[in-house]
Amino acid sequence: xxxxxxxxxxxxxxxxxxxxxxxxxxxxxxxxxxxxxxxxxxxxxxxxxxxxxxxxxxxxxxxxxxxxxxxxxxxxxxxxxxxxxxxxxxxxxxxxxxxxxxxxxxxxxxxxxxxxxxxxxxxxxxxxxxxxxxxxxxxxxxxxxxxxxxxxxxxxxxxxxxxxxxxxxxxxxxxxxxxxxxxxxxxxxxxxxxxxxxxxxxxxxxxxxxxxxxxxxxxxxxxxxxxxxxxxxxxxxxxxxxxxxxxxxxxxxxxxxxxxxxxxxxxxxxxxxxxxxxxxxxx
Amino acid sequence: xxxxxxxxxxxxxxxxxxxxxxxxxxxxxxxxxxxxxxxxxxxxxxxxxxxxxxxxxxxxxxxxxxxxxxxxxxxxxxxxxxxxxxxxxxxxxxxxxxxxxxxxxxxxxxxxxxxxxxxxxxxxxxxxxxxxxxxxxxxxxxxxxxxxxxxxxxxxxxxxxxxxxxxxxxxxxxxxxxxxxxxxxxxxxxxxxxxxxxxxxxxxxxxxxxxxxxxxxxxxxxxxxxxxxxxxxxxxxxxxxxxxxxxxxxxxxxxxxxxxxxxxxxxxxxxxxxxxxxxxxxxxxxxxxxxxxxxxxxxxxxxxxxxxxxxxxxxxxxxxxxxxxxxxxxxxxxxxxxxxxxxxxxxxxxxxxxxxxxxxxxxxxxxxxxxxxxxxxxxxxxxxxxxxxxxxxxxxxxxxxxxxxxxxxxxxxxxxxxxxxxxxxxxxxxxxxxxxxxxxxxxxxxxxxxxxxxxxxxxxxxxxxxxxxxxxxxxxxx
Numbered sequence: 144x145x146x147x148x149x150x151x152x153x154x155x156x157x158x159x160x161x162x163x164x165x166x167x168x169x170x171x172x173x174x175x176x177x178x179x180x181x182x183x184x185x186x187x188x189x190x191x192x193x194x195x196x197x198x199x200x201x202x203x204x205x206x207x208x209x210x211x212x213x214x215x216x217x218x219x220x221x222x223x224x225x226x227x228x229x230x231x232x233x234x235x236x237x238x239x240x241x242x243x244x245x246x247x248x249x250x251x252x253x254x255x256x257x258x259x260x261x262x263x264x265x266x267x268x269x270x271x272x273x274x275x276x277x278x279x280x281x282x283x284x285x286x287x288x289x290x291x292x293x294x295x296x297x298x299x300x301x302x303x304x305x306x307x308x309x310x311x312x313x314x315x316x317x318x319x320x321x322x323x324x325x326x327x328x329x330x331x332x333x334x335x336x337x338x339x340x341x342x343x344x345x346x347x348x349x350x351x352x353x354x355x356x357x358x359x360x361x362x363x364x365x366x367x368x369x370x371x372x373x374x375x376x377x378x379x380x381x382x383x384x385x386x387x388x389x390x391x392x393x394x395x396x397x398x399x400x401x402x403x404x405x406x407x408x409x410x411x412x413x414x415x416x417x418x419x420x421x422x423x424x425x426x
Numbered sequence: 427x428x429x430x431x432x433x434x435x436x437x438x439x440x441x442x443x444x445x446x447x448x449x450x451x452x453x454x455x456x457x458x459x460x461x462x463x464x465x466x467x468x469x470x471x472x473x474x475x476x477x478x479x480x481x482x483x484x485x486x487x488x489x490x491x492x493x494x495x496x497x498x499x500x501x502x503x504x505x506x507x508x509x510x511x512x513x514x515x516x517x518x519x520x521x522x523x524x525x526x527x528x529x530x531x532x533x534x535x536x537x538x539x540x541x542x543x544x545x546x547x548x549x550x551x552x553x554x555x556x557x558x559x560x561x562x563x564x565x566x567x568x569x570x571x572x573x574x575x576x577x578x579x580x581x582x583x584x585x586x587x588x589x590x591x592x593x594x595x596x597x598x599x600x601x602x603x604x605x606x607x608x609x610x611x612x613x614x615x616x617x618x619x620x621x622x623x624x625x626x627x628x629x630x631x632x633x634x635x636x637x638x639x640x641x642x643x644x645x646x647x648x649x650x651x652x653x654x655x656x657x658x659x660x661x662x663x664x665x666x667x668x669x670x671x672x673x674x675x676x677x678x679x680x681x682x683x684x685x686x687x688x689x690x691x692x693x694x695x696x697x698x699x700x701x702x703x704x705x706x707x708x709x710x711x712x713x714x715x716x717x718x719x720x721x722x723x724x725x726x727x728x729x730x731x732x733x734x735x736x737x738x739x740x741x742x743x744x745x746x747x748x749x750x751x752x753x754x755x756x757x758x759x760x761x762x763x764x765x766x767x768x769x770x771x772x773x774x775x776x777x778x779x780x781x782x783x784x785x786x787x788x789x790x791x792x793x794x795x796x797x798x799x800x801x802x803x804x805x806x807x808x809x810x811x812x813x814x815x816x817x818x819x820x821x822x823x824x825x826x827x828x829x830x831x832x833x834x835x836x837x838x839x840x841x842x843x844x845x846x847x848x849x850x851x852x853x854x855x856x857x858x859x860x861x862x863x864x865x866x867x868x869x870x871x872x873x874x875x876x877x878x879x880x881x882x883x884x885x886x887x888x889x890x891x892x893x894x895x896x897x898x899x900x901x902x903x904x
Contacts, residue, residue: 167650183707185699228644363646363670365693366687367672367686367687372681396681396783399683403683407704
């Protein structure tokens with residue numbers, strides 16, 4: 144049952160906006176959930192977080208980053224092409240409630256996946272603050288879309304080309320400079336970034352929810368490859384998550400497990416010098 | 427009378443041997459190990475059947491195949507007749523002939539088996555099914571007129587397919603919802619190619635499609651649509667979502683790289699064709715010394731897969747002894763022939779890793795057998811001070827599965843048992859929810875293909891009664 148690509152466009156270098164016609168998924172997917180796609184019949188099953196959906200048109204949008212074999216294949220798709228598999232929605236939906244004020248911190252593909260969260264949280268009355276983090280200003284996207292729902296938005300760039308210079312470790316500076324005390328922090332993006340956010344918020348005692356992105360195969364709780372340790376217990380990200388309390392996660396173990404197929408997946412692309420592989424190599 | 431006596435005297439006491447790939451050959455490929463009877467071997471084996479006046483074998487079969495019936499046709503050389511009789515009761519004979527534990531079922535109670543080796547019922551069933559496939563002509567039963575009733579089936583594994591086939595033949599509109607991107611459930615992702623070729627699974631499911639059932643892939647009931655919504659669109663629902671929740675040992679270090687559940691290990695190889703990486707994109711590691719923990723069919727499959735992936739050593743680490751192994755006897759023998767090393771009375775207690783988070787060994791304890799436990803098998807008891815380290819670079823936990831929790835956790839009103847299983851009536855498959863039936867591993871916990879089919883058969887019967895009793899104005903959606 145092939146699924147039609149409505150749009151596949153490079154939004155910022157190596158991050159692609161990906162819109163697929165999948166009415167069954169579009170009808171029920173909620174912020175925080177993900178889909179599993181296969182680019183070809185011989186392809187891997189790849190999880191992608193939802194960034195937007197149109198229940199009337201029957202389309203689902205994700206942002207993905209080229210980091211290896213499968214995402215490179217997805218990056219070659221054009222509108223009108225089809226892919227053999229688009230399964231979902233998978234995972235638990237994010238908790239949406241009026242917490243008071245929520246700080247959303249995002250980088251890379253996470254900028255896409257916090258968009259539906261910002262919208263949903265605003266709709267139930269939260270004060271919504273957004274921090275976007277990237278290597279440089281050329282990697283920031285969807286800023287105007289987010290500003291529709293964010294009461295305030297800041298940018299942090301590694302190279303200082305915009306906003307605060309540095310990385311998410313500037314979070315406490317932003318909070319103190321603006322006198323903010325968010326009731327909740329939500330972080331989406333690569334593992335290192337989310338871990339750093341939890342390091343920043345732990346001493347401040349702010350509940351921090353992260354969206355974990357381990358290796359997956361079925362995504363339905365059947366195989367256990369997505370397991371991580373949360374509060375000393377083993378959980379499956381695909382059915383118990385992907386949202387978890389970031390302060391309870393064994394991040395070192397998680398980073399280790401994500402590297403399992405580095406040799407097979409990422410190394411060949413790095414050696415071929417395609418240069419599109421994400422700098423931190425393991426997110 | 428005289429003929430019968432003569433016939434008994436001429437019976438060959440041993441079964442016809444099954445042609446197989448040699449062990450040395452077959453550990454280098456994923457092709458089917460057992461090559462199947464030739465016509466002559468089939469006829470010779472079929473002629474061993476006594477055609478008992480009071481056959482015991484039919485009751486030994488969970489779906490009550492007319493065993494003497496199909497065997498007598500084969501004995502006469504009427505292979506087409508044989509498959510016709512088989513298919514009256516069994517929708518998946520090519521599968522069952524290969525994976526049923528016949529030694530626990532039909533062949534166990536075979537009358538001939540009291541004095542000689544029992545008739546090789548499984549091998550004959552396989553022969554008949556394969557014969558039909560090679561002839562290219564498929565037998566179809568007559569389909570009853572459309573009833574206008576709509577049935578949703580969750581899962582395209584053995585239970586779901588059986589219900590789909592039975593209800594489609596009775597004229598109901600059947601839609602099968604499958605979460606994965608390919609059909610068959612455990613038949614596709616769990617059982618290896620060398621035991622059950624995937625082309626056969628495709629063919630069996632295509633047969634069900636030809637009977638009129640619709641199959642929708644990538645559809646995760648409980649997520650894509652809730653059971654409540656499904657019940658609004660369909661007159662009845664059968665849940666056959668299986669035992670897809672792996673058990674880990676719960677020992678330290680189990681999250682190290684190189685530790686897999688058998689589900690992950692086998693799914694990478696069987697469903698995602700990891701053994702053909704990089705022609706297929708899903709990667710699989712090829713570890714040198716693999717320890718598979720467990721003693722069932724899944725453990726044998728994992729250990730034999732490890733050899734085929736090039737392991738220098740593949741171990742079965744089992745806490746009891748050979749006599750207690752629950753695996754199908756043919757698979758244990760095949761594993762032994764292929765060189766799998768059996769470490770009986772051994773229990774891993776800890777996984778050891780290196781500084782990069784990779785498994786390098788397991789701490790183990792030796793066991794001895796004490797008094798029988800609840801399962802009736804002697805309980806393994808650790809021997810104090812017997813600890814030792816086994817150097818391995820992969821561990822596969824093949825100690826069992828629980829029912830997949832997706833539907834139990836998301837369906838209101840469905841009574842769930844202690845083990846996360848859907849509670850269903852043993853005779854009818856009815857659950858606590860009106861309009862919902864369940865069968866197979868999601869009800870019993872991990873069991874066999876044929877048990878799932880048996881449960882499917884019973885549920886289909888009960889569902890048909892229910893569907894035909896519905897008042898004609900109680901149509902779905904009105």
